[in-house]
Amino acid sequence: MSTRSVVVDRPGVHRLVTGPEPVPGPGEVRVRVAAAGICMSDREVHDGRRDAAYVRYPVTPGHEWAGTVDAVGEGVGRELIGRPTVAEGFRACGACDRCREGETSLCQSGYEETGFTLPGAFADHVVVPARLLHPLAEGADLRAAALLEPAAVVAAAVRAGRPEPGERIAVVGAGTLGLLAVQLLAASSPAELTVIDPRARRGERAREFGASGAGTPEEAEELHGRFDLVVETAGAPATAASSCLLARRGGRVVLTGMFGPGATGIDPVRLSLGQLTVRSVFGAPSAAWSYAVRAFTTGLLDPAPLITHEFPLERFGEAVALVGGGDPGTGKVLLRP
Structure with a gap:
């Protein structure tokens, strides 16, 4: 089976790549992406305006996303397969002083983040550590859940x-x-x-x-x-x-x-x-992710009305141009693989 992904090779240059489906390693899961939001940080990555310490080219962007687990790696329970989910983007080590205090967004082991230094969700599939998942309720609106990262x-x-x-x-x-x-x-x-x-x-x-x-x-x-x-x-x-x-x-x-x-x-x-x-606040620690997911699950938080545009992966260039374009009618722009 093959999978598609948007790759930004360098500022201003992107392409749609087709290759084999990624295979999750030990402790990882593969998620079939249902929707991925484009934010100004993604526009900065595309345009080359993000601080060089926080991006690594070539890269598949996409840090706001939701999807369904479709494969698991060694050591991960198969009961996760078929589960709707979102996941934290920061790859915190979990062992340093800040992580042990619960401040995982201040991890001292160095910066790594899905969609900036590691492959993100502007793709059919994304692979992430299972420990970063925040599973959602069955039947969750994955289109709206793509906004749980900014939430x-x-x-x-x-x-x-x-x-x-x-x-x-x-x-x-x-x-x-x-x-x-x-x-x-x-x-x-x-x-x-x-x-x-x-x-x-x-x-x-x-x-x-x-x-x-x-x-x-x-x-x-x-x-x-x-x-x-x-x-x-x-x-x-x-x-x-x-x-x-x-x-x-x-x-x-x-x-x-x-x-x-x-x-x-x-x-x-x-x-x-x-x-x-x-x-x-820069990013979100694990506790804030749990807070946002609970608010979404109980209906206190409803991101769906923010979505104004949806595009397939093939139209990434058109989609990213809308973000930060100044049109007050443009809200959240989604890619829908």
């Missing part, structure tokens, strides 16, 4: 932010991460849940997902010092600094956006006088 990142941010009932909460950015954050934060019964995004259409979507209000960055200037918790999801040059301005004295700020060169610095005077607690 796990958001879950890490929500856990770090420790929302309490009755608090005022702001979410900066109404992209995939921001709208997923709205769903999870709404479950904490906030007194106010406001989304800040320059795109009015995205603000309307945020209300549909559970936000109590939405506004532009210009309108948000009147809200400085208002919020107990601010979850930043945009990664725009000014959003880290502006998120700190939105927080009240003694408030909490969680940064989830991926910032590039030119990002505006956070004012240290504001940090010290405001006694702010600021932390960042």
Whole structure:
């Protein structure tokens, strides 16, 4: 049997490759991919804008995915075959100090991640260690489950932010991460849940997902010092600094956006006088994945409405061009092998 995969040979150059089906090794499983999401990180890999320390060419991208186990390697129970699943992307060692503390996204053994340094899910099949699986309920919507990777990142941010009932909460950015954050934060019964995004259409979507209000960055200037918790999801040059301005004295700020060169610095005077607690999230530890999967399984989290476009593997070039293209009508773009 043969299998297809998208290979990015070098920045700007990709091809669809056909070869033999991969064989899972000891402790591994092979998953038949049902759907894989394309995010800005994948666009950066394709365009050559991702930090060289976090990508290895040639590579098959695809770190947001869901599928069904169809083969297992030595030492893995055959009862997993036929099970719908997602899996963590970071290949944490499980033995270092950070892993033993449960912070698997801070593994000290070096960076390896599915879809960036190891073959990902823009393919018919993906092979991953069985220990990284998060099996789903029978009959799970695998199309929606492909978004559980960004949902796990958001879950890490929500856990770090420790929302309490009755608090005022702001979410900066109404992209995939921001709208997923709205769903999870709404479950904490906030007194106010406001989304800040320059795109009015995205603000309307945020209300549909559970936000109590939405506004532009210009309108948000009147809200400085208002919020107990601010979850930043945009990664725009000014959003880290502006998120700190939105927080009240003694408030909490969680940064989830991926910032590039030119990002505006956070004012240290504001940090010290405001006694702010600021932390960042990069990826998601195992506990956050479990949180996201539970929220999905119980219906608290529904990523499906975020999906706006679906393409076969053969149209990867067209699909990746949509991501980050600026069209406010473009939500999550999926590849459907």
